[in-house]
Amino acid sequence: MTAAAAAKQLGIHPRTAYRWVSQYNACPDGIFDSCKKVGLKYILTEEHKTTVINFIEANPSVTVVEMTEHLLKQFHDT
Known part of the structure; x- marks a missing residue:
């Protein structure tokens, strides 16, 4: 068939x-x-996730732009 x-x-x-x-x-x-495995691999690691969570806890009113800038500063060389 x-x-x-x-x-x-x-x-x-x-x-x-x-x-x-x-x-x-x-x-x-x-x-x-x-x-x-199909699809894109994860770009962000557990270290990125921890950084985001800690930054948001320290700055609850953070914007997406500020969060992105913070991540870029933290992981620019990686």
Whole structure:
């Protein structure tokens, strides 16, 4: 049975069926387990997160621009 025929029978969009087939072909042991990480990697680390939280706790009325400037000063060389 083709993916398009299965999609029609299941009442789903054919592209969804094709995506499921390609996921199965990439990782036959489990299509719901992500075998390959997709998307962008995180840019900010736990150190960034801690810096943001500490700065906001010290300055509750900080703006996004001020927070960005603070992060740039702290991590400019990294």
